[in-house]
Every structure is written in C-alpha cells, then in structure tokens.
Amino acid sequence: VNECLQQVALADRIILNKLDLVDDDEATAIEARVRDINRLATVKRTIRGDVPTSYVMDVGGFEIDDVEEQVIESEHQHGHSHDADDCNDPDCGYEHSHSHEHSH
Template identity: 40%
Template sequence: MVDSKHAMQHLDEVKPRFVVNEAVEQVAYADRIILNKIDLVSEDELDKLTKRIMHINVMAPIKLAKYGSVDMDFVLGVGGYDLERINSEVLADNSCHGKHQHNIAQGHHEKHHHDHVHDTTVSSVSIVFEGTVDLDEVDDWLERLVEEKGEDLYRMKGILSVTGSNQCYIFQGVHSTLDGCPGKAWEPDEKRINKLVFIGRNLDETALRKGFRGCLA
C-alpha cells in the first residue's frame, strides 16, 4: 500500500552511492499496488505518481483507494503462473514504453532546474520476439544473467514459444531464484510470440534483447 500524499518524497529520497532506496525497492517487488489517500492529492500529483510507479514496476496492477478501502480479491488474487496476467503485464509494458522514456527525460530536466535527483536507475524492460526458442539456450542465458546481475535483477517473468513443443512455457524469477513450467497449448491459428519482462537496477535493454535473440531457433 502506497501513501499517495508522501510517496514521491520517499521515492525521490537521495541515497548514498550503492545504498538502495527502500521505497523504490518495495515498489519493484510488489505484485499488487494500492495507491491510498488519493483524496489528499491533486489529479496532476496522482498522475505523476502513477507514471513513476509504472516506470519502476509495470508488472503490478494499480488500484486507487481512500481510507485503505479496497476489494480483498484484488489483494489476495495473486497468481504467480497466471498466463493471462503475465501476458497482460508484458503488453502493458510495451504500450507504455515510449511514455516511460519521456518520463525519464522529464525527470532529468527537472533535476537541472530544481537541483533534485530522481532515482531512475530502477526500471522495467520488456522483450517481445516472434518465433521459437531453444529452451536449453534460454536456461543458459538466464543463468549467466543471474550470475552477472543477480543483485540488480529484482524480478523477471515471461512466456516462451519453445521449439518442438505445442505448449507455451512460463517462467518467473526473483534475484537468483528461477522457476518455470509448461503452460497452455498454443491455438492452431495463434501467433507464437515470446514475451518477457525484467525489473531491476541499471538494466541494459540492448544487451537483454541481444542475449535473448541468441536463444531463437
């Protein structure tokens, strides 16, 4: 649950080098986000806060609330391997990708005028490729990624189209822990698309795309 009145203050708090901003980290790990006390902020403030949170964590659906009142189904209905949820998370990231880049630039612009540094090092990156992948190659790539970026790689989720399988493959990970399982069967006329989302610090989108492209069959 996020206090809409004071959240930006905590998200913008400048930390010493190599010290994690706890508020940013909590948003990055969240499966569900409730923006509480929305009656205490203006529409413009709420819009800026929502965009800031989406830049950090595009996976988590956001619910607006007053006095902490929210449907319990929203809080409890967290499905780690829910295919539709993962699919919507990746699609949401792609639809907002350009907006995220604009907000980053806007944050730097404000820094020059107000001498205030926003922590924009934590962000979301999505990857979408058509075709099929070699699952062993994906496993090796993700293992190398975890070894190199484990501490900075907060979360990842994805849907894979695996060569020789009529089922999609779903995976998710937190730091150095990775899990996966077969999902539903692809429909005969369904376009087989690989969709992945990463949340972390100082993510190199170009390197991530290049690494995954090397797993395509």
C-alpha cells in the same frame, strides 16, 4: 538499495491509498511515476484503504518467467524499449542494475 523503490519495481499489484489528500493532478503524477518504475503491475487508486480482499490476497505471486514474457510483449507492442543507461539524471534514484534471489 532503496527498499520502497524495490518494492514498487517488483510488485504484482500496487495500491495508491489516501488519494483524497491530494488533487487529481498530483494523483496522476504519482501514478505516472509508479508506472515508470513498474509498468506491469496493476495499479489501484483508493481512499481509506477501500480495496477488495481478493485484490490483495489472490495475487498468484511473482514469477520471473511471466514477467520476462510480459516485458517482451510490451516492448513489441510499443516498438521500443528502455535501457538502464537511458536515465542520465544524477538524481534519478532508480537502481538500474540489481540482483536478487528467491528460495522456495
């Protein structure tokens, strides 16, 4: 299991930091890749970690019911969905099937 990929896939909010170290095209490509992995998360671009504390602290947490509802709405708005079998690239690196448990 690729831990970084899993973190991006399950994140509610994603911070793309140190964007002063890449050009605009590269930053856009990075953000596009992140959005391919998780189209539901809010993505914030930043330099030197300049992010309001509320963006990090007031997240509300991961709720599977909310995610399922957002996915259904998103698929309805776009008129299509992507299946795990859509990726035919052997170097994709994305784990298309996984399970996890949460305990509270």
